[in-house]
Amino acid sequence: MTTRRDFLTAAAGLALMPGGAALAADARFTIQGDDFLLDGKPLHIMAGEMHYPRIPRELWRDRLRKLKALGLNTLCTYVFWNAHERRKGIYDFSGNLDIVQWIRTAQEEGLWVLLRPGPYICGEWDSGGYPAWFLDDPDIRPRSLDPRYMLPSGDWLKRLGQEIAHLEIDRGGPILMTQVENEYGSYGNDLAYMRAVKDQVRAAGFAGTLYTVDGAAVIENGALPELFNGINFGTYDKAEKEFERFSRFKPTGPRMCTELWGGWFDHFGEMHASMPIPPLIDSLKWMLNQRISLSFYMVHGGTSYGFDAGANFDRNSQTYQPDISSYDYDAMLDEAGRPTPKFEAARTLFKNYLPADRFPTLPEPEKAIEIKRFRLTQSAPLTQLLGKLVTATAPQTLEQLGQPHGLVLYRHRTKSALSGTLSFDEVRDYAQVSVAGIPAGTLDRRYHETALDIAAKKGATIDVLVDTMGRINYGDRIGKDQKGLIGNVKLGETVLTGWDHYGLPLDDLSPLTFSKAHVDGPAFHRGTFEVTEAGYTFLDLRGWGKGYVWVNGHNLGRYWSVGPQHAVFVPAPWLKVGQNEVIVLDLHAGAERSLAGGKNQIWDRPGLVEA
Incomplete structure (x- = not known):
């Protein structure tokens, strides 16, 4: 020994x-x-x-x-x-x-x-x-x-x-x-x-x-x-x-x-x-x-x-x-x-x-700062960022479209009235389906969800907005996790052909035009907050749905109400003393659009939800 x-x-x-x-x-x-x-x-x-x-x-x-x-x-x-x-x-x-x-x-x-x-x-x-x-x-x-x-x-x-x-x-x-x-x-x-x-x-x-x-x-x-x-x-x-x-x-x-x-x-x-x-x-x-x-x-x-x-x-x-x-x-x-x-x-x-x-001395700790709750008072619809139209007989993956990440809106215009089960070979990874602009349901890959019932009049649009999450990084599916709609889309036993594709890589938010008007459906929400001293914070996203957060132009990553993470970390170098801008993309409609900053991450733990 x-x-x-x-x-x-x-x-x-x-x-x-x-x-x-x-x-x-x-x-x-x-x-x-x-x-x-x-x-x-x-x-x-x-x-x-x-x-x-x-x-x-x-x-x-x-x-x-x-x-x-x-x-x-x-x-x-x-x-x-x-x-x-x-x-x-x-x-x-x-x-x-x-x-x-x-x-x-x-x-x-x-x-x-x-x-x-x-x-x-x-x-x-x-x-x-x-x-x-x-x-x-x-x-x-x-x-x-x-x-x-x-x-x-x-x-x-x-x-x-x-x-x-x-x-x-x-x-x-x-x-x-x-x-x-x-x-x-x-x-x-x-x-x-x-x-x-x-x-x-x-x-x-x-x-x-x-x-x-x-x-x-x-x-x-x-x-x-x-x-x-x-x-x-x-x-x-x-x-x-x-x-x-x-x-x-x-x-x-x-x-x-x-x-x-x-x-x-x-x-x-x-x-x-x-x-x-x-x-x-x-x-x-x-x-x-x-x-x-x-x-x-x-x-x-x-x-x-x-x-x-x-x-x-x-x-x-x-x-x-x-x-x-x-x-x-x-x-x-x-x-x-x-x-x-x-x-x-x-x-x-x-x-x-x-x-x-x-064992040298530890560096001086950074300061954790709190931010009082504030409202995001301006909004802009997600559709403002729709990319160039790409048409194809069958839905294309993000990789086939040359898009590395983000969302894609798939659109099909019906040639006749339709009613029945709309099914997908696979959805990667989270889809919101609407018919003639009216929400019809969501499909979550984690639950193997690939179908829902719809009814559409002749000439109506079927929109499928797909949000992609991480590609598989371990195991025999590495390299086989292409994103978007995979394979065919059917109504009953009929394959639906003729799809429009609009990419939403979310790399550049500068084209957005915000207003105080209410926006239904997936939208960006913008607000500002004041910081009086240098430090870091965790933005509390409880009450929000699913999406992404930007602070002063930095994409802080994904959030989702399913947990276990209920706040996003904002590092001190990405904040500035004075006014700061935050933009939140939320795919879900909701009345409460406010944020606050705290000193700690907010976790779901076994038997405990931290306040």
């Missing part, structure tokens, strides 16, 4: 942190025997995962300093392909997507980096990071040697390499290792494919140490034994048992829990996930005593802004499970970046093992 003195002595002899460019330029990271070596000295990797698109750029340094204040020495980060290449061949590495600055900021704060470029990342992120534009055909086989997949994958990795390969440790950067694919053993077992991805990573210019991650139970399916292999597990799993499994696959070499799940994510319509602290501490104690490296997933989750939250699919119940926009994850730092009791418990434990200089 390792004692505190043994661990402190070993820690004192570990390689120094990357304090500056001069040290990093001379550093060399290798694996020898059972150790990671940095400049020839053992390195015990203690990492935490954070994601740059989920944290406003102005807060990156604050969050990284808090990661370091926990006693950690390494940042672990995914790279989000679909965020950087939303349109084919058009790349964005600016603003909140400036991954070079994200990695350099980590280095400036004395942190090493584990890079996870995928190209598949899971991450409760839309389609696991795959762009919508190359998955317009559900026959494409992601995560395989299908050239329709491998060619764009290779092109993306090469483009990414141009941005960040020079930040590997041997070239003066902080990147210790670069991951190949992501938990592939839970998906397939084609090691030829894995080696092809490895070759693409090398061809992209990543010359340093590569690694894979998998669950210990499926590691033979996905791990390349010639690389370093990490394992992922949760705090309810016994760490000792997981590493016993791992040792049967690879008895020698460094050991690392590359994702230690100390929290979990949430789906719409469920209770907020919460994981207790004691099992986490037990796992940490055992790994620290064995000097096993580790990475928290997540140390801070943040928020999946805009349209970026993903979804799961329960194979047993065949049920679609969309993720909420909050990525709080019940993590060490909450959605607003505040240390939680879990953070304090881990930090207290780490102080028994690590030198005192591993």
